[in-house]
Amino acid sequence: MVRNQAHGRADELGPRLKAYEGRSAAVAGTGRDPVNAPMIRHWCEAMGDANPAYTGPDAIAPPTMLQAWTMGGLSGHTGRTEALDELLALLDAAGCTAVVATDCEQEYLRPLRPGDEVTFDAVIESVSERKTTKLGTGYFVTTRMDVRVGPELAGTHRFRILKYAPAHRPARPVAARPEVTRPEATRARRPRPVVNRDNAGFWEGAARHQLLIQRCTGCGTLRHPWLPGCNACGCPEWDTVEASGEGTVYSYVVMHHPPFPAFDPPYAVGLIQLAEGVRMVSNVVGVPYDEVRIGLPVRVEFQHYEEEGAGAAGDDPVVLPVFRVTGGEAGRGE
Incomplete structure (x- = not known):
């Protein structure tokens, strides 16, 4: 459960982070490879998806592959700006050194087909107020990527992370492992x-x-x-x-x-x-x-x-x- 940070502590970092909202994270980035049948086949095999729409001469790419065509690999994204790196550096300097991906949202506007050359722009869409979670205290950062083929918008991808300072918890000794010292009835409730x-x-x-x-x-x-x-x-x-x-x-x-x-x-x-x-x-x-x-x-x-x-x-x-x-x-x- 996420809750606002205690009112007694001023969020001095928050206004500096908010200044990054609307700044570009990538400009005129290009996909490393055109949309292609081998990558589609690998994706479908990994997902166990045998939909015939993804094979043959009229094949389209699975819509959920949208982000895959923009990934930069080990060499990183093309078109990346300094704004996102600066924002993350500010969070690191404030002790928010841990990161976890929380969710993503995608919108599909045009099918992608083998041979399409993908370009993209990304923007820092929002930075939350300071939040306290079970993992620790930090900020949710949302980026939005617009994916195009030529001038035509093919889809959007929103990606949200939590950059946080890990909460300090005492290490649990081996003797306190639930199955060793606690009866089943006293364990925490298992998610249903x-x-x-x-x-x-x-x-x-x-x-x-x-x-x-x-x-x-x-x-x-x-x-x-x-x-x-x-x-x-x-x-x-x-x-x-x-x-x-x-x-x-x-x-x-x-x-x-x-x-x-x-x-x-x-x-x-x-x-x-x-x-x-x-x-x-x-x-x-x-x-x-x-x-x-x-x-x-x-x-x-x-x-x-x-x-x-x-x-x-x-x-x-x-x-x-x-x-x-x-x-x-x-x-x-x-």
């Missing part, structure tokens, strides 16, 4: 899944220990995550199939930060390739986090998270699918 009309069936299945996958009744394509319509043929009608639960680790990350009270980092989060062909993000358990590897065989299991007072609050226990390593690697860890 966001359930809506599009994905409610998935969570209802999880409560019954069923791993359900959507299936388009028009073309038979399986899909995950759950969507209101088929991204292959556009059909809005669907049913479900129960997955076998077998899969492999397609990719993974090890989470070290932030240390949220309901979790106990480090832990492994995997992108699981199910036997049915769809991919799902979940925790990988059964081996130490540093032994998780791409290609490990896994099988789904369902973990219940009972919380003190859940019944009184009208909440059912949280049931989450996780994936346990099977075969020769299993049994060496958790």
